[in-house]
Amino acid sequence: xxxxxxxxxxxxxxxxxxxxxxxxxxxxxxxxxxxxxxxxxxxxxxxxxxxxxxxxxxxxxxxxxxxxxxxxxxxxxxxxxxxxxxxxxxxxxxxxxxxxxxxxxxxxxxxxxxxxxxxxxxxxxxxxxxxxxxxxxxxxxxxxxxxxxxxxxxxxxxxxxxxxxxxxxxxxxxxxxxxxxxxxxxxxxxxxxxxxxxxxxxxxxxxxxxxxxxxxxxxxxxxxxxxxxxxxxxxxxxxxxxxxxxxxxxxxxxxxxxxxxxxxxxxxxxxxxxxxxxxxxxxxxxxxxxxxxxxxxxxxxxxxxxxxxxxxxxxxxxxxxxxxxxxxxxxxxxxxxxxxxxxxxxxxxxxxxxxxxxxxxxxxxxxxxxxxxxxxxxxxxxxxxxxxxxxxxxxxxxxxxxxxxxxxxxxxxxxxxxxxxxxxxxxxxxxxx
Amino acid sequence: xxxxxxxxxxxxxxxxxxxxxxxxxxxxxxxxxxxxxxxxxxxxxxxxxxxxxxxxxxxxxxxxxxxxxxxxxxxxxxxxxxxxxxxxxxxxxxxxxxxxxxxxxxxxxxxxxxxxxxxxxxxxxxxxxxxxxxxxxxxxxxxxxxxxxxxxxxxxxxxxxxxxxxxxxxxxxxxxxxxxxxxxxxxxxxxxxxxxxxxxxxxxxxxxxxxxxxxxxxxxxxxxxxxxxxxxxxxxxxxxxxxxxxxxxxxxxxxxxxxxxxxxxxxxxxxxxxxxxxxxxxxxxxxxxxxxxxxxxxxxxxxxxxxxxxxxxxxxxxxxxxxxxxxxxxxxxxxxxxxxxxxxxxxxxxxxxxxxxxxxxxxxxxxxxxxxxxxxxxxxxxxxxxxxxxxxxxxxxxxxxxxxxxxxxxxxxxxxxxxxxxxxxxxxxxxxx
Numbered sequence: 101x102x103x104x105x106x107x108x109x110x111x112x113x114x115x116x117x118x119x120x121x122x123x124x125x126x127x128x129x130x131x132x133x134x135x136x137x138x139x140x141x142x143x144x145x146x147x148x149x150x151x152x153x154x155x156x157x158x159x160x161x162x163x164x165x166x167x168x169x170x171x172x173x174x175x176x177x178x179x180x181x182x183x184x185x186x187x188x189x190x191x192x193x194x195x196x197x198x199x200x201x202x203x204x205x206x207x208x209x210x211x212x213x214x215x216x217x218x219x220x221x222x223x224x225x226x227x228x229x230x231x232x233x234x235x236x237x238x239x240x241x242x243x244x245x246x247x248x249x250x251x252x253x254x255x256x257x258x259x260x261x262x263x264x265x266x267x268x269x270x271x272x273x274x275x276x277x278x279x280x281x282x283x284x285x286x287x288x289x290x291x292x293x294x295x296x297x298x299x300x301x302x303x304x305x306x307x308x309x310x311x312x313x314x315x316x317x318x319x320x321x322x323x324x325x326x327x328x329x330x331x332x333x334x335x336x337x338x339x340x341x342x343x344x345x346x347x348x349x350x351x352x353x354x355x356x357x358x359x360x361x362x363x364x365x366x367x368x369x370x371x372x373x374x375x376x377x378x379x380x381x382x383x384x385x386x387x388x389x390x391x392x393x394x395x396x397x398x399x400x401x402x403x404x405x406x407x408x409x410x411x412x413x414x415x416x417x418x419x420x421x422x423x424x425x426x427x428x429x430x431x432x433x434x435x436x437x438x439x440x441x442x443x444x445x446x447x448x449x450x451x452x453x454x455x456x457x458x459x460x461x462x463x464x465x466x467x468x469x470x471x472x473x474x475x476x477x478x479x480x481x482x483x484x485x486x487x488x489x490x491x492x493x494x495x496x497x498x499x500x501x502x503x504x505x506x507x508x509x510x511x512x513x514x515x516x517x518x519x520x521x522x523x524x525x526x527x528x529x530x531x532x533x
Numbered sequence: 534x535x536x537x538x539x540x541x542x543x544x545x546x547x548x549x550x551x552x553x554x555x556x557x558x559x560x561x562x563x564x565x566x567x568x569x570x571x572x573x574x575x576x577x578x579x580x581x582x583x584x585x586x587x588x589x590x591x592x593x594x595x596x597x598x599x600x601x602x603x604x605x606x607x608x609x610x611x612x613x614x615x616x617x618x619x620x621x622x623x624x625x626x627x628x629x630x631x632x633x634x635x636x637x638x639x640x641x642x643x644x645x646x647x648x649x650x651x652x653x654x655x656x657x658x659x660x661x662x663x664x665x666x667x668x669x670x671x672x673x674x675x676x677x678x679x680x681x682x683x684x685x686x687x688x689x690x691x692x693x694x695x696x697x698x699x700x701x702x703x704x705x706x707x708x709x710x711x712x713x714x715x716x717x718x719x720x721x722x723x724x725x726x727x728x729x730x731x732x733x734x735x736x737x738x739x740x741x742x743x744x745x746x747x748x749x750x751x752x753x754x755x756x757x758x759x760x761x762x763x764x765x766x767x768x769x770x771x772x773x774x775x776x777x778x779x780x781x782x783x784x785x786x787x788x789x790x791x792x793x794x795x796x797x798x799x800x801x802x803x804x805x806x807x808x809x810x811x812x813x814x815x816x817x818x819x820x821x822x823x824x825x826x827x828x829x830x831x832x833x834x835x836x837x838x839x840x841x842x843x844x845x846x847x848x849x850x851x852x853x854x855x856x857x858x859x860x861x862x863x864x865x866x867x868x869x870x871x872x873x874x875x876x877x878x879x880x881x882x883x884x885x886x887x888x889x890x891x892x893x894x895x896x897x898x899x900x901x902x903x904x905x906x907x908x909x910x911x912x913x914x915x916x917x918x919x920x921x922x923x924x925x926x927x928x929x930x931x932x933x934x935x936x937x938x939x940x941x942x943x944x945x946x947x948x949x950x951x952x953x954x955x956x957x958x959x960x961x962x963x964x965x966x
Contacts, residue, residue, distance in 0.1 A: 105683070120763050120929065121731075122728075122927055123927075139731060140683070140685075140729070140730045140731025140732060140762070141683070141731070161926075163926040163927040164927050165927045165928065165929045192929055192930070193898060193899065193927050193928060193929060193930075195900070195925070195926055195927045197925060197926070199926045200922075200926075218922065220725050220728070220919050220920075220922045220923050221728075221922060221923070221926050223726075223729045224728055224729050229729050229730065232685070232687065232729070232730075233685060233730075235688070236685050236686040236687070239686060239688075240676075240680070240686070243673075243676075247673070250538070250573070250574070252573075252665070252666060252669050253669040253672060253673070254665065254669070254956060255668070255672075255736075255738065255755045255938070255956065256956060256957060257738075257753055257956075257957050257959055258691065258738050258740075258753065259704070259715075259740065259752075259753055259959055259964065260964070260965070261964040261965040262965075271692070271706050271707065271708065272706065272707050273704050273705065273706035273707070273715065274704065274705050274706070275704065275964060276742070276744065276961050278964075280964055282692075282706065282715075289956075289957065292653050292966075293656075293956075295555075295653070295654075295657055296573070296656045296657050296662050296665070297573045297662065297665075297666075298554075298572060298573025298574070299573060303688075303736075304737060304738065305688065305690075305691050305737065305738070307691075307692065309709070311709065319692075320690055320691065320692055322688045329573070330553050465626060466626065467628070485965075486653050486965050486966030487653075487966075489633075489651065489653045489654060489966070490653050490654070492628070492630060493594075493596040493628055493630070493632045493633075493654050494555055494556075494596040494597050494598045494626050494628045495598065495626060496553065496598045496625055496626060497625070497626075505688070523687060523688065523689060523690075523722075523726075524689060524690050524722065526690055526692055528709050531692065531693070531694040531708060531711075531713055532693070532694040532695075532918075532919050533725075533919030533920075533922070
């Protein structure tokens with residue numbers, strides 16, 4: 101007798117099989133008893149009119165771990181068109197308490213705090229875990245696309261000596277009696293590694309000690325980082341980002357239909373060329389279309405981003421919009437200025453359905469430019485000594501970007517809070533589970 | 534004219550092409566001038582007898598970034614059998630200082646501290662970067678093998694509330710005014726996630742505040758973590774680990790021949806069944822073969838591991854050896870005891886060429902067993918509340934393992950120090966670069 105997964109039932113019709121998993125649901129209609137088993141991949145229903153078949157379940161709470169043997173039978177009215185008859189049940193791990201949140205309902209009926217407090221259990225719910233299966237798919241699509249373009253994966257240190265990139269908002273730790281910091285991003289290392297491999301990417305945690313509580317920020321998240329050399333300017337970077345996004349969504353479309361269907365996800369179309377608008381033109385547009393004068397503001401607000409997202413949809417039929425040329429004043433010191441208009445930068449944000457998803461751009465590459473930029477920013481050179489060494493000994497024009505994995509899922513699935521796209525979120529109030 | 538990589542020269546013989554990269558070497562023999570360009574993938578040689586061709590290099594130091602145009606010409610005596618004639622050179626990023634370590638020598642002539650102090654530059658050396666290319670290959674092989682077996686990739690938080698797993702040796706950080714810790718491993722989370730996906734893996738950084746300085750430890754490394762449910766015992770885990778190792782080395786053999794050749798790497802053969810020996814039998818063997826009485830010791834020493842590695846080679850022709858059944862006293866509280874001999878555990882180490890590469894085993898899965906194990910270890914339950922929640926609501930028999938990525942490379946390549954297999958190592962003295 102084969103031991104199979106719930107997703108393999110169709111290939112075993114008429115056969116006696118064995119499944120193992122969790123006791124997901126149990127109910128009775130008239131004289132008919134139904135059992136739903138959930139394994140790591142899906143669910144399967146067993147049916148019997150014989151009370152004795154379910155006797156081994158007598159003292160088991162839902163979420164007990166069981167083995168279910170049965171005959172795979174085509175039944176049009178069963179979920180998925182197939183169910184198990186003549187069930188034989190054995191308990192593997194009996195439990196006695198009902199789970200803190202009912203997992204067998206189609207939708208989890210719990211507020212955000214309960215959902216997160218009991219994430220250990222609530223992430224078992226099919227609609228919750230589908231989100232994290234898509235996260236795995238997004239990472240796989242990201243890597244596959246970049247591997248195909250000659251990128252090398254790197255893993256860079258997360259404990260760093262200087263709170264360098266932006267000064268504030270870093271977590272400090274005790275490193276054998278001296279202070280160290282958690283990396284806010286692999287920015288410096290990925291640039292350094294362009295000097296080694298030309299094209300690199302990293303998938304890993306980043307840490308932001310931002311002391312504000314919003315629905316779209318957490319303090320630790322997964323960053324999909326890319327950096328590569330021999331670019332013309334930020335438009336080279338944007339073109340590559342377009343390929344990466346297309347690769348991610350193609351992977352999801354091809355291999356994650358069950359999850360996308362379950363979550364009613366509406367995959368975006370990635371146009372052959374994603375539309376772009378200059379920062380100043382975007383502000384002008386908002387003024388003209390919405391009568392709000394944001395011209396001269398150093399950054400876009402969330403409301404500005406939503407308006408621009410709507411405009412991209414209406415004007416270009418695009419879920420995505422590049423905003424280019426952010427003012428230099430709001431960008432980090434390594435940002436390359438626009439040679440034609442040095443108050444603006446060769447950088448961009450990518451809005452996905454009206455929310456910032458990616459930040460990227462061209463970086464400075466000349467050693468002398470770095471020295472000047474640090475001086476201009478009033479920063480000392482000593483904490484940047486190893487970073488600067490890369491530029492001292494030859495770096496090509498280069499750029500890159502970082503995609504927030506959880507942000508990508510939140511926007512793709514229309515979730516109201518980034519925490520719902522985070523396996524075990526970290527925020528100002530939450531360090532566990 | 535095509536812009537190509539150095540690895541694509543063979544497909545362009547007779548054509549005029551353009552390459553970009555770093556000025557790797559420059560020399561003269563008689564009237565013939567040679568230039569070696571290094572890009573992110575390999576090197577290419579350009580040759581000329583015309584001094585004027587190299588005039589643009591006049592004030593450039595090695596490691597300057599250049600464009601090299603030339604005619605691809607088959608030349609049996611050239612490296613790789615092909616070189617560029619009629620070169621035309623343009624400087625992209627001129628540099629003026631010689632790099633701190635000569636990168637153009639076949640071997641890097643520098644002591645370990647210099648190599649590490651200038652890792653930003655020394656990692657550019659072909660023999661250094663080949664190590665990290667193999668690291669990327671090992672991660673890719675690890676993931677591909679597991680994806681093929683129904684595993685889901687997860688990313689779990691690195692900032693955690695309790696210094697739980699082993700108490701000591703954790704880095705403490707300031708989390709908005711309260712203490713938090715860096716995860717020593719994703720152990721608890723990967724077990725919890727077995728309740729969600731059955732089979733999970735994670736590739737990510739782990740942090741060990743171990744205050745000792747050895748050639749085979751660093752304080753931050755990349756852990757390849759696996760955990761899965763519905764196992765029989767630790768032998769199920771060992772069988773899966775065998776497949777993962779075979780998958781990793783097959784990936785390297787198929788796609789990283791250039792790097793393996795450059796590093797004179799000798800790929801291990803992964804036997805269909807990796808030999809195994811029980812901990813007690815291993816101690817007995819050492820006593821009999823080497824006259825050193827280690828029987829009753831709670832652990833194996835590095836010398837013991839070397840002896841056992843030699844024995845596995847002589848007796849079984851195997852680069853790998855499982856040592857099973859380590860005494861419970863030296864294993865963490867979640868370790869499953871050997872039901873037939875509860876002083877020993879259902880755990881294992883895998884030795885690779887006489888050094889521990891992997892630790893793994895079966896875990897406890899019953900809630901009541903966890904409560905008993907914590908009581909036995911004299912540990913309170915409160916810091917483990919969220920971990921325990923997984924077991925309270927049903928977990929199957931499960932187990933897993935963790936491979937140290939850098940350790941794998943060190944042993945594969947016969948490196949004398951783990952730091953040489955680490956991109957930017959962290960140890961008690963070193964937080965930068």
